Amino acid sequence: MKKTRQEDYEEIIISHRKIEEINLQPFIAAKELVKDFEIGDYIVRAVDHLSIEISEHEYVAIIGSSGAGKTTLVHILGGLETATKGDTFISHINVSHMEQEMLATFRIFNVGIVFQNYNLISSLTALENIMFPMQLCGVKHEECESRAKELLKIIGLAERSEHLPFQLSAGEQQRVAVARALANDPPIIIADEPTANLDKKNAEYIGELFENFRTEGKTIIVATHDEKLIKHAHRILIMEEGKIIEDKRINEISFKKENIEIEMEQE
Numbered sequence: 001m002k003k004t005r006q007e008d009y010e011e012i013i014i015s016h017r018k019i020e021e022i023n024l025q026p027f028i029a030a031k032e033l034v035k036d037f038e039i040g041d042y043i044v045r046a047v048d049h050l051s052i053e054i055s056e057h058e059y060v061a062i063i064g065s066s067g068a069g070k071t072t073l074v075h076i077l078g079g080l081e082t083a084t085k086g087d088t089f090i091s092h093i094n095v096s097h098m099e100q101e102m103l104a105t106f107r108i109f110n111v112g113i114v115f116q117n118y119n120l121i122s123s124l125t126a127l128e129n130i131m132f133p134m135q136l137c138g139v140k141h142e143e144c145e146s147r148a149k150e151l152l153k154i155i156g157l158a159e160r161s162e163h164l165p166f167q168l169s170a171g172e173q174q175r176v177a178v179a180r181a182l183a184n185d186p187p188i189i190i191a192d193e194p195t196a197n198l199d200k201k202n203a204e205y206i207g208e209l210f211e212n213f214r215t216e217g218k219t220i221i222v223a224t225h226d227e228k229l230i231k232h233a234h235r236i237l238i239m240e241e242g243k244i245i246e247d248k249r250i251n252e253i254s255f256k257k258e259n260i261e262i263e264m265e266q267e
């Protein structure tokens, strides 16, 4: 019988983690990460021997000028791209040597990703776009549909379920993209300038959604220049030429679990 994605995923976890070692690994980390892009005879080093550890439940904003390497770094930490050298840990697991298909399966269970340009599938309705990642995980159709409807309600677009992306405003498309990122209830949310193409009101709405994720204890990594997203962060990283040149904690890590406020101890 053909294996389901869930079974594939469980096998990946078993083969990649030695239970006794797993909690010794950071939740998310880059160790001596290098990413080179080759263009003809040139090599562009987008990430340059960068090391960082991110705790579970932490909300990290990455800022830095254009070309600093923010997009490349968040793509690697989200499992969308692999590094040229160095190690990447996601959900305590070293994904550096996972083959592409395995990494894709690992990613859909662990990471929700929001892009600057929404990246919705143009031929699918809002509802179908949100259902898509759940279908990839082998969730039953009715269950996908009811969870997608619930997510549409949460983002205030219950009335737009049958709209195609081109029939939605920029702000609405990005809200659908955020709902899609949440479809499999991943512990990690990665976002790349999610409010850069939005007007103030829609950007504020996205900022509030991210603030809710923080309160719920999701681990959030967002490349952004938007104060509306930065102000909720626990920590700000400043990037320049593929390196982190500053690492500032601005808030203690806290989140709510069953309505109880939890503060994490930090060294």
Ligand SMILES: Nc1ncnc2c1ncn2[C@@H]1O[C@H](COP(=O)(O)OP(=O)(O)O)[C@@H](O)[C@H]1O
Binding pocket: 037, 038, 039, 044, 045, 046, 064, 065, 066, 067, 068, 069, 070, 071, 072, 073
């Ligand atoms: N796919 C790619 N091919 C070639 N060069 C790339 C690619 N992606 C990024 N780069 C280069 O890597 C550097 C970092 O880019 P990027 O990660 O997009 O930075 P940022 O998001 O901070 O603007 C830039 O010099 C950029 O031109």
Ligand SMILES: [Mg+2]
Binding pocket: 070, 071, 072, 192
């Ligand atoms: Mg970028």
